[in-house]
Amino acid sequence: MADVIGLWIQAILTIMITTLAWKDTPVSKTAEHIYVGVVTANSIVMAWGNIDSIGLSKIFAGDIIYILPVILGLMAYFRYSKENFWIYRYPIALVVGIGVGTAMRGLVGSSVIDQVKDSFWSLNVPGDIGASVNNLIMLVTLVSALIYFLFTIKVARGPIATRLSTFGRYAMMASFGYSFANTIATRINQYAGRISFLVLEWLQLG
């Protein structure tokens, strides 16, 4: 019985929220508000799980130092106080420092050094003219796309650089066309799941 009720709830909510794409109506607004409420609640439940298992459990197991993040986490709620807003800055400063340090230490390697190292493509692949031509196109595309982003350097406004920059723009438009087509594929695949549910599980036509 619970399964049947659940199935109908799923179907009704699916149809209600689809109407959001059509027009803003009380039906779509209701579904939208329920969606915001339940999704936020799920975040809170998962967050509580982390606080309990990583914070409180460790404290009760004897790891007293974990009182610190619990206190700092509670201090974060001073963001809602006008007089004591500054207390919120302590936990946020730590979170930002940790996040920035963690990301930045790897960015140099993954986004710059490794990318540049891998860009030294051979322009004369023995016995494979196709690969050589492809590598040349890739090199020109990479350099021209980089030049396109160099707004502040004077040499980027010279005649050769301008032509390269234009080629870079065209290459990027081709990439964005590819990306756009893939975005369509993603959205279609997402909706296909819902259509599949409505037709096969709810209406049981198949």
Next chain:
Amino acid sequence: MGEQSGIGNTLANLPTWLYFSLIIILMAYITLNPLGFPIPVTSLTIDCYDAIDALQPGDIILMDQGYGAGTMAFHEPGFIVVFRHAIDKGAKVVIVSTSVESPMLLQRAIDKIKPAAKGYEYGVDWVHLGYVAGGEPAYASIVEDINNLFTEDWEQTPTSALPLMQELGVPTHEKIALVYIMTAGGDVVEGWIRQSALRYDLKFITQVNEMMVPTILPYYPINCDGILNGGVGAAEYEVYSGYSGEAVKLSDMMTMGGLVVLVFLILGNIGYFMTKGGSS
């Protein structure tokens, strides 16, 4: 010229309800009457397959089941087919979630995989640790010392009671043979690449939605050993590995939905050029 611009105007201004309803009707029709066209397999998918196929019995895969309900339609088939392949190779699986919705979606995938029926015991051959907040610092913590971070699993069983977790030890990355990330966020993949593949040279494959693939391509194959291209990639993996699943059915619906969008893209441009020609 006037007649041309009249037709052009019509083509450029077709009503919204027309293509909305065509998309829904055609995709629904195809669900019931699949076309069954063969699915070509690309090198990105073959590389993912080879990464799993190279695993030895007892090797441990760290999976970030980081997809939500929004992308479940194609991430779930990708998760299922890779897990099945891992079971066949005898590889052990440790599942974490970096998306708040993922842990709630795992059970439906496990119900389809049925690891127990294949002799896979929870706690010994696979574990589910649940959601962890914090983003990239959490990934760093997981690959350094996973037992220091997770004191209990999703069902709140202490990790000290789970043999697979004890096997991971410190530093955890030395025991991980492969990292498999499923997510819709490019920043999640990049974060995992930095903290696992770049730092400890771990083998790394990922399934992202189609629109994130261009963002991840620069990392392939230097830091990333394979990319499953969303639903298309999951379907290719199912075909290549021989496991039947949901993704292959999705590809037919992709065909129909894509066809409607394609037709209207072309019609809109034809209408634009006809009206542009009429006005000039």
Next chain:
Amino acid sequence: MSQRTIRRQIPLALTFITGMIITFDWFIKWEPLQSVTKTILNFNVVMVAFMMGFAGVNLIMLHTRRIKRNMSQNKMLDVAISVMLLACLIGWSAVGIFMGRSSDTYQWLYSNFNLPLSSTAYAATLFYLASATYRVIRARSTETIILVVVSIITIMSNMPMFVTYIPALLIFKTWIANVLVKASYRAITIGVGLGGILMGVRTLLAMETGFLGAVEE
């Protein structure tokens, strides 16, 4: 110690210190440093988990204000919708926290409410995309002609129906991905990487302080 020191400079110093500890851990293999780093990374998880509650607090504050305003304007439908949101927020949270996130009840609520709403909300953007594709994507200039042509070829190559009869589509799509897309996005990745490093250094050196919030001095 002045107010400015306590309210601004100490937090900025904490950002710098934690950032430096985490960064040095990458390059220096030293057991005490690794131990401190591990603890700091775990602390981050707990602090971020606390901050995830902001969404709930913001919603409660926003919708209680809306309820008061709409009641005074006699907009009872909007009042009902806001009440429904708060009821879902508080109800779901209570079930998940007190009965357990892995309980059958919470799983039932998630599967029958969260799942269809979440998946359809994302999926319904297909209609916006289809509308934009039809009404906005026009081959007006060289750049947009390239975009439209490549889009059409890639959409067709994502469909097994077309690839079966025109195998060249897949070859063309693979070529675009491995040559043009990879090179273009590599340029973007390098640019983003350099920008990220710059922003990170500026943040750690207290040259970017937006995360501290409004300056009251």
